[in-house]
Amino acid sequence: MYKDRLLTPGPTPIPQRVLQAMELPMLHHRSDVFKRELKSACEGAKWMLGWEDTPIFLACSGTGAMEAALLNTCSPGDTIITVNGGVFGARWGKIAERLQVKSHEIEVPWGEAVSIEQVQKAVREAPHAKAFCVQHSETSTTVLHPVGQALREVKAAAPQMLTIVDGISSCLTTPMPGGADIVDIYIAGSQKALMLPPGLSIVALSPLAWRAVESTPKRSLYFDLSGERKSLLGGETSWTPASTIIVGLNAAIEMFRAEGLDQIYRRHELLSRMARAGLRAMGCEVLAAEAPCPSVTGFFPPAGIDADALRSAVRSQHGIRLAGGQGAWKGKIIRIGHMGYVDPFEVNDAVAALSLALRSMGARIDIGEVISASLGELSS
Ligand SMILES: Cc1ncc(COP(=O)(O)O)c(C=O)c1O
Missing domain, CATH: 3.90.1150.10 (Aspartate Aminotransferase, domain 1)
Incomplete structure (x- = not known):
């Protein structure tokens, strides 16, 4: 007999303590008990990400959060710069196409990290792009892009350009590449180093990103980030949240704090x-x-x-x-x-x-x- 061991880059093993927290009787998402769980998850996520503003919780996998980031900041006809060095880098372009957003792609050979010269060149070629989108770790090629340096270059050359970082497989495995001064939108996903089941995404936005969200005509009801923010300020989520996973997140965060x-x-x-x-x-x-x-x-x-x-x-x-x-x-x-x-x-x-x-x-x-x-x- 061999035990089943899950050593895949998502989903990942879930600790007993987190599983036990999630098996408690179902909470109603408008109840005071759940509102306390949500508040604690907001505080925990702020600590985990080192983020001042409250991150948004979305009931979707990571791709949904990537789409939400573009839906809320880009309009048809806008351009984004994308770093395409693998399956997830290519996904920005696919999402952009569906949203009628043009993508100016930096093609990176598989297995290599994007170079700073490539980033500088792309920003020179598309200085008015709405956003620069990159994976911190490109899970398909197992590369860690030099995102901190890349984002500093973007901000130096085009301070208004939003920087969107897919931290889905890097969050909690390596520090975030900077704070809200260089990262405008940071995305994490539950089924990776967060030690949770799939189905919850966390999206953190900088003040610049929030201004972009407020000035972009709304295109999605479900993924309305400013609506979610308003709901969170009232202690709730707009729609039925991934409440069981949010309860699990609190247990996971206790373990992260301890380690x-x-x-x-x-x-x-x-x-x-x-x-x-x-x-x-x-x-x-x-x-x-x-x-x-x-x-x-x-x-x-x-x-x-x-x-x-x-x-x-x-x-x-x-x-x-x-x-x-x-x-x-x-x-x-x-x-x-x-x-x-x-x-x-x-x-x-x-x-x-x-x-x-x-x-x-x-x-x-x-x-x-x-x-x-x-x-x-x-x-x-
Ligand atoms: C870096 C990265 N981005 C995006 C995704 C997509 O996330 P999901 O499969 O949760 O939609 C993944 C999933 O493996 C990923 O590793």
Whole structure:
């Protein structure tokens, strides 16, 4: 028997304490008890993001929040700059197209981070773009973009241009790339390092972003961010919220406060180093060598090994679910998710299971060397 282990870049494992908080009898979302939960979640989210203003809770997955950000700040005919270095970077352009917004795309080769020169060039070419949209970590390629520096460049060249950061797979794995002076809209999603089920997005807006929202003609009833803000000031959400997940968020935030944000970031760095060291010792080509993100590690298996066959061997032989590739890398890579409620021994488990499975598929692997490379990071 092997236990089922979920090491995917979303959804992620949920701690027992959070599950227990969510299994309490259903609260009515207009009740005083739930309003207290919501207030506490607002305070907790402000602390977690280091954000002064109250973030907005949306009952949708991350893509819904990305769409909400553009719907509330852009009108048909506007232009946005997008950093397209993977599946999620491309998503900005797809959303923009549906909203009749033009996208000026910075094309980034898969596996690489956007360069500051590319950002400067795009802002020079589209200085009147409404927004600059980027992922902090591009989950499909496991790259961490240098977002802090990029946003400072954008703000220096075009102070009115909104900066929209998809922090869905980076939130709580690495610090936010700056405060409301350089980040105008920051998006987090529940099913990642927040250790919650899918279905809740958190959107934080700067004063500049709120001014843009107020001056943009409304196009959506459900995703009306200023309406949500008004509701929150009255202690409620406009529509039926993802109330169970909001209750779970409060339990998760208690755990984050106990561990401390800096330690959470250090833990994710360590998990990433362990995964990379183990994979290299197996002869795998680890992605994003120059700019790996701390939430997920991707790799090409050794030559002659089929990625999907390896992944399914790890699942069927050892109970560990890993993620495959997306888009152009579907069937070619494997991704080990290590965000949220994941500890070093679980990453070591994934590394061990991969080396056993590789050996069963005929690869020559020195398992002792692999484990010692991974654990070496833990003891260093
Ligand atoms: C960086 C990033 N952005 C956006 C999304 C889309 O989120 P969802 O699948 O929750 O709509 C994901 C999901 O994996 C992601 O990793």
